[in-house]
Amino acid sequence: MSLVKRRFFSDFEKEEEWLNEMAANGLALSEYSWARYTFEESGKGEYIYRIEMLKEDPKAPEAAEYLQFMKETGAELVPTGKWLWGTLNYSNLRWVIFRRKASEGAFTIYSDIDSKIKHYKRIHSLWMSLAVMELIIGFFNIALMFVNNPTALNRINFVMGLLLIVLSLFFISMGRSIRKKISRLQSDQLIRE
Numbered sequence: 001m002s003l004v005k006r007r008f009f010s011d012f013e014k015e016e017e018w019l020n021e022m023a024a025n026g027l028a029l030s031e032y033s034w035a036r037y038t039f040e041e042s043g044k045g046e047y048i049y050r051i052e053m054l055k056e057d058p059k060a061p062e063a064a065e066y067l068q069f070m071k072e073t074g075a076e077l078v079p080t081g082k083w084l085w086g087t088l089n090y091s092n093l094r095w096v097i098f099r100r101k102a103s104e105g106a107f108t109i110y111s112d113i114d115s116k117i118k119h120y121k122r123i124h125s126l127w128m129s130l131a132v133m134e135l136i137i138g139f140f141n142i143a144l145m146f147v148n149n150p151t152a153l154n155r156i157n158f159v160m161g162l163l164l165i166v167l168s169l170f171f172i173s174m175g176r177s178i179r180k181k182i183s184r185l186q187s188d189q190l191i192r193e
Helices: 012-024 061-072 113-147 152-192
Strands: 002-006 027-033 036-041 047-053 095-101
Touching: 012 027, 012 047, 012 095, 027 047, 027 095, 047 113, 113 152
Parallel strands: none
Antiparallel strands: 002 036, 027 036, 047 095
């Protein structure tokens, strides 16, 4: 029996926690794509899940080597759902979900602070890039309203511009929370040295 749940997460750690709670209740993630999770029944606590943003595109040779390494440690990739063109992928914009049998022991991807900081910096960079892009496009849409004669299209540009600016603020807040985590880790790192 499969169960589909739709959820949106802006924090990958909360998503990871939720996936592990679902696994503890006997539901193993078998497929995911953009806020859609498909679960299959399994033994309670059979899997441990970890989410990671890869350094490169999954098709890049370095990423392929890393994914092979993860496979050798017993971790498997959870596939994404079928896209419009019908192919089955294993990532959404460099984001991947790994799972490993809990019987194989603890499963962590980042065991040291440096690698964890680098991972958070990649995520921070993504959110800030998206924020800047949305902000620029939003302001451009608003500027179009003032350049052209007032028409219904101009009002649409204005509304779209405002929505894109709000979206950029959302990405900035996501980046800010990641920045706080980076700062905490860097402080912990200084204390340990």
